[in-house]
Amino acid sequence: MNRKILHVDQNCFFASVEMVNNPELRDVPMAVGGDEDKRHGIILAKNRHAAAYGIKTAETIWQARQKCPGLVVVPAHHDQYGYYSEKLFDMYCQYTDRVEPYGMDECWLDLTDIAGAGDPVRVADEIRARVREELHLTCSVGVSFTKIFAKLGSDYKKPDATTLISPENYRAIAWPLPVGDLLFVGRATQRKLEKINIRTIGALAAMSPDYLRDYLGVNGVKLWMSANGTDDSEIANCMYKRMVKSVGNSTTTARDMMNERDVWQTILALSDQVAGRLRKKHLQAQTIQIWARGSDLQGFERQKRLSFRTDRTDEIAKTAMRLFRFNYLWECPVRSLGVRTTQLISSDEERQRSIFDADFRRSGATELETVIDRIRMQHGDLAIRRGVQLECDSKLVENGVLSQSRGGFSSVREPGSRTDLRW
Ligand SMILES: [Mg+2]
Structure with missing residues (x-):
């Protein structure tokens, strides 16, 4: 029986996430860059306008500006990319438990043993539509009977396309392609193959496997199987999850933040989302980071x-705010903020009690947050809000800090509270 394997590859992932968060970037040549102050800052991703100027990933920002002086370079927001990467991963897991990530923006899905999965091309098209509608990103999907051909298929047509490489058509589609397009044919291997006049995947497939074993070692045979569609490498089970090292979120607000109250609202919204994600993953953080x-x-x-360790909004937000106050000198307004939690520990583990932990006092507040989680799960993120957040909701939704919910109108409000950093 033929396997049903999908390879989903997000198009210009980092640049696309930046364009979701800041739609003005859609219409200009734009790239995500490493640290531009340093001469060696490089292009990590670019949009199609920048690609039209011949700008390539991994070239220096300086080189890219020579080609396109008007290029807009934005800094990387890795926690944002991680956030979208997790959302995508969760979506794929709704189709099969065999989901194997390859980098941040690519995954294999194996639908072979999924009863009622139906036509894998239809599933691929559905995933593309959902990625477009739910996350405002685009992806390309390869559908095939091997992992390697599925990957080849996702590269074949971009953006936002499905390519089927089947036992019937793989000779016509895959074989004319350059041998370097095949996964695991690195530049050194490609040069070696070209020396013996193998320039296409078809030429590799036609070689004798014994010859390739002598010439390239055991890897040569694996590549020969890949080219012939006979590699049977499996797709890992997604229950084997990537170790989560940090949970964070960041935003660049539409208007600059002018005072501590603006900053507190943003920190609160970010911390709220970070804490919710920690609780969902049954994790608690021992370190809070902030950047501004x-x-x-x-x-x-x-x-x-x-x-102590925490998965609570108030504790994360207050620590982050304290860090901000100690470190920001207010020489100018604040444009972007990020809150990240690290040194994560499973909250199911036996808690090491310390006298500073004050579990006794904390338990009531923790229960409250659990109730808030439950309400949000049923009615959407905006169903229940802290009073201080209501006034800045629209701004934060606009910036993608909060997701749009199915509605809901109640909020947790402290009546009569007028203190500046109202909770
Ligand atoms: Mg990609």
Whole structure:
């Protein structure tokens, strides 16, 4: 029986996430870059307008600007990419438990043993539509009977396309392609193959496997099987999950943040989402990090190790706010903020009690957050909000900090509270 394997590859992933968060970037040549202050900053991703100028991933920002002086270079927001990567992964897991990530923006899905999965091309098209509608990103999907051909298929046509490489058509589609397009044919291997006049996948497939074993070792035979569609490598089970090392979120607000109250609202919204994700993953954090960047693009990053561990919004937000106050000098307004939690531990583990932990006092607040989680799960993220957040909701939704919900109108409000950093 033929296997049903999908390979989903997000198109220009980093650049696309930046364009979701800041739609103005859609219409200009734009790239995500490493640290531009340093000469060796490189292009990590670019949009199609930038690609039209011949800008390539991994070239220096300096080189890219020579080709396109008007290029807009934005800094990388890795926690944002991680956030989208997890959302995509969760979506794929709705189709099969065999989902294997390959980097941040690619995954294999194996539908072979899924009863009622139906036509894998139809599933591929559905995933593309959902990625477009739910996350405003685009992806290309390869559908095939091997892992390697599925990957080849996702590269074949971009953006937002499905390519089927079947036992019937693989000779016509795959074999004319350059041998370097095949997964695991690196540049060194490609050069070696070209020396013996193998330039296409078809030429590799036609070789004698014994010859390739002598010439390239055991890897040569694996490549020969890949080219012939006979490799049977499996797709890992997604229950084997990537170790989560940090959970964070960041935003660049539509208007600069002018005072501590603006900053507190943003930190609260970010912390709320981070804490919710920690609880969903049954994790608690021991370290809170914050970074901030002013309108002059200067910034800082600081962290604090806690004497306890937490998955609670108030504790994360207050620690983050304290870090901000100690470190931001207000020479200009704040443009972007990020809150990240690290040194994560499973909350199911036996908690090491410490006298500083004050579990006794904390338990009531933790229960409250659990109830909030449950309400949000049923009625959407905006169904229940802290009073201080209501006034800035629309701004944060606009910036993608909060997701649109199915509605809901109630909020947790402290009546009469007028203190500046209202909770
Ligand atoms: Mg990609």
